[in-house]
Amino acid sequence: MTRYEPRYPKTGKDVNVGPSERLLSVLLGGYMAARGVRKGRLGGLATALAGGYLMYRGSTGRCNLYEKIGVSTARRAIEIDESVIINRPVHEIYSYWRNLGNIPEFMRHIEEVRVIDDKRSHWVASAPGGIKVEWDAEITGERENEYIAWKSLPFSDIESEGMVEFSTAPGHRGTELRVHMIYNLPGDGASAPVQRLLAAISFRQIREELRRFKQIMETGEVPTTEGQVRGRAVGE
Amino acid sequence: MKALCWYGKRDLRVMEVPEPEILGPRDAIVRVSLSAVCGSDLHLYNGHVPSMERGDILGHEFVGTVVDVGGRVEGFRPGDRVAVPFTISCGRCFFCERELWSLCDNSNPNAYAAEALYGYSPAGIYGYSHLFGGYAGGQAEYVRVPFADSGLLKLPESVSDEKAVLLCDVFPTGYMAAENCSIQEGDTVAVWGAGPVGLLAMKSASLLGAERVIAIDRFPERLGLASRLADAVALNYEDVDVDEALRDITGGMGPDACIDAVGMEAHGKGHGRVYDAVKNKLRAETDRPTALRQAILACRKGGTVSIAGAYAGYVDKVPVGAAFNKGITIKGGQTHVQKYMPRLLNLVEDGKADPSDVITHSFGLEEGPIAYEVFKHKEDGCVKVVLKP
Numbered sequence: 001m002t003r004y005e006p007r008y009p010k011t012g013k014d015v016n017v018g019p020s021e022r023l024l025s026v027l028l029g030g031y032m033a034a035r036g037v038r039k040g041r042l043g044g045l046a047t048a049l050a051g052g053y054l055m056y057r058g059s060t061g062r063c064n065l066y067e068k069i070g071v072s073t074a075r076r077a078i079e080i081d082e083s084v085i086i087n088r089p090v091h092e093i094y095s096y097w098r099n100l101g102n103i104p105e106f107m108r109h110i111e112e113v114r115v116i117d118d119k120r121s122h123w124v125a126s127a128p129g130g131i132k133v134e135w136d137a138e139i140t141g142e143r144e145n146e147y148i149a150w151k152s153l154p155f156s157d158i159e160s161e162g163m164v165e166f167s168t169a170p171g172h173r174g175t176e177l178r179v180h181m182i183y184n185l186p187g188d189g190a191s192a193p194v195q196r197l198l199a200a201i202s203f204r205q206i207r208e209e210l211r212r213f214k215q216i217m218e219t220g221e222v223p224t225t226e227g228q229v230r231g232r233a234v235g236e
Numbered sequence: 237m238k239a240l241c242w243y244g245k246r247d248l249r250v251m252e253v254p255e256p257e258i259l260g261p262r263d264a265i266v267r268v269s270l271s272a273v274c275g276s277d278l279h280l281y282n283g284h285v286p287s288m289e290r291g292d293i294l295g296h297e298f299v300g301t302v303v304d305v306g307g308r309v310e311g312f313r314p315g316d317r318v319a320v321p322f323t324i325s326c327g328r329c330f331f332c333e334r335e336l337w338s339l340c341d342n343s344n345p346n347a348y349a350a351e352a353l354y355g356y357s358p359a360g361i362y363g364y365s366h367l368f369g370g371y372a373g374g375q376a377e378y379v380r381v382p383f384a385d386s387g388l389l390k391l392p393e394s395v396s397d398e399k400a401v402l403l404c405d406v407f408p409t410g411y412m413a414a415e416n417c418s419i420q421e422g423d424t425v426a427v428w429g430a431g432p433v434g435l436l437a438m439k440s441a442s443l444l445g446a447e448r449v450i451a452i453d454r455f456p457e458r459l460g461l462a463s464r465l466a467d468a469v470a471l472n473y474e475d476v477d478v479d480e481a482l483r484d485i486t487g488g489m490g491p492d493a494c495i496d497a498v499g500m501e502a503h504g505k506g507h508g509r510v511y512d513a514v515k516n517k518l519r520a521e522t523d524r525p526t527a528l529r530q531a532i533l534a535c536r537k538g539g540t541v542s543i544a545g546a547y548a549g550y551v552d553k554v555p556v557g558a559a560f561n562k563g564i565t566i567k568g569g570q571t572h573v574q575k576y577m578p579r580l581l582n583l584v585e586d587g588k589a590d591p592s593d594v595i596t597h598s599f600g601l602e603e604g605p606i607a608y609e610v611f612k613h614k615e616d617g618c619v620k621v622v623l624k625p
Contacts, residue, residue, distance in 0.1 A: 085330070087328065087329050087330050087333070173330055174330075204348060207348070208348060211347060214341070214342070215326075215342045218326065218328045218329050218341070218342055219262070219326045219327075219328050219329075219342050219383070220261070220262075220308065221260045221261055221262065223260065223326070223342055223343055223344075223345055223360070223369075223382055223383075224259060224260065224345050225259075225345050225369060225370050225371055225372070226259070226345075227257070227259055228256060228259065228371070228372050228380060229239070229253045229254045229255065229256050229257075229293070229372055229380075230241070230253065230289075230291040230292060230293060230372060
């Protein structure tokens with residue numbers, strides 16, 4: 001029997017404590033808990049409980065106090081893992097995607113992908129407010145009709161990596177496509193446009209982007225009602 | 237152009253709006269020569285279908301003439317006289333390839349909204365809320381038809397607009413409802429609702445080999461029509477206990493198949509009616525499934541319940557225990573119109589069926605708001621209304 005396991009654990013949305021602080025929290029909590037238990041009595045119990053909470057906070061990465069006051073020391077990362085079945089053969093889907101310049105056709109948050117050479121490309125994403133976030137990316141691995149993996153090059157506005165896998169879907173249903181993408185903040189701080197971009201990317205948006213990709217591959221267009229006529233009362 | 241627009245619950249207005257334009261390479265623009273009002277339009281009119289917006293153009297049954305086509309339309313050109321199925325289907329996805337046209341993967345631009353309610357999105361439908369794409373409908377002078385090659389049926393000269401307009405929805409819907417009953421020679425089929433779909437389901441059941449058809453309604457004119465057009469045994473549920481009557485007619489066995497051609501706004505009587513009315517008011521239940529409950533309870537062991545009336549959301553107190561323990565098959569769904577249109581057109585052309593005898597009223601498009609009222613209240617023996625732009 002094959003057991004289903006998500007191949008990429010999704011980043012817990014609720015984690016608001018950074019990794020080094022989590023480690024510190026666990027260590028300090030463990031020390032306090034051990035001391036409190038050894039001391040006994042009421043003061044000792046309070047220390048043990050506080051230590052216990054710190055250990056819990058460190059191990060889950062969740063801090064209630066941080067949440068209340070709206071602080072997060074966790075690195076923001078957006079991790080996306082989505083799949084879609086497209087009723088076309090693998091080689092068609094692969095070659096459309098391998099021409100990275102096609103990506104803005106269906107990924108609306110990507111404004112432009114300029115192919116530099118066989119491996120390298122320049123990406124421009126638009127964040128809300130018309131601000132652009134740019135990076136250079138390099139294809140780090142590929143196998144025809146199987147997968148394409150890419151990663152942003154150092155000194156980019158944003159750290160990004162992605163992989164798209166292609167396989168023949170069972171039951172003559174065309175191609176199963178899986179996309180995995182990560183957007184990380186480079187280093188510690190993040191510029192306002194990068195934060196805005198990350199805030200705007202959602203699972204729903206990525207699902208919609210894959211839906212558009214499927215629509216283009218299956219029907220040759222993205223069906224729309226934008227711009228169609230409708231009744232408007234005078235003055236509306 | 238003139239168009240009939242939804243402005244709120246029981247508020248329709250005839251508006252002057254711009255003419256539609258080609259938006260995609262597979263679009264066509266059709267000048268409407270006749271449109272019809274469907275029972276499911278009444279669900280919109282009565283405010284039962286979520287996600288309607290002020291100004292939406294109604295109508296999903298219409299015939300007309302192609303006046304313009306996009307660059308990638310192959311099979312149609314200006315001047316072609318056509319009927320338009322209410323389901324908008326791309327013709328290229330998994331579902332379209334299997335003739336499950338109303339389940340098209342690609343034609344609903346608001347698929348995410350439908351997914352939130354249904355898990356997966358069905359096809360887009362003209363003038364049938366934003367859950368089904370928010371497409372402008374055909375109760376207008378002109379309409380935009382996406383995916384024209386898989387969404388138009390060419391009409392021969394010999395078939396009138398009145399006959400053809402019924403091929404867009406109600407005749408295929410009635411026919412699919414009967415086909416879903418897997419009728420064997422000699423079967424008895426009971427049909428709840430003697431409106432246009434119910435009447436055409438009765439006719440289709442006979443065409444498919446049913447020996448006896450039973451019509452259940454509360455309007456004597458409609459029951460009269462059922463007897464006259466489909467040779468049905470008429471049951472008025474306000475006068476008789478339906479369950480008892482069906483048992484009696486079928487020698488205690490129950491009908492082999494039961495068709496619910498009523499859908500979400502069933503009236504019924506007794507406790508169920510009060511229960512649903514209260515839950516509707518509290519918004520704890522979207523639809524009123526009185527007919528569906530009766531159909532499941534009345535159906536014979538191992539029989540089929542076929543749902544042709546539209547349901548939108550959630551219903552309560554559906555007797556699943558009866559369905560399970562009697563081994564009943566339940567089938568339903570929006571009609572896969574493109575699958576049935578050609579063969580039904582043949583029946584009409586050969587004179588083997590004339591669906592237009594359910595049309596009782598005709599209005600001008602500008603009288604649309606009146607037409608809806610007449611249809612809703614079944615005034616003057618109204619069964620089916622058509623609108624002439």
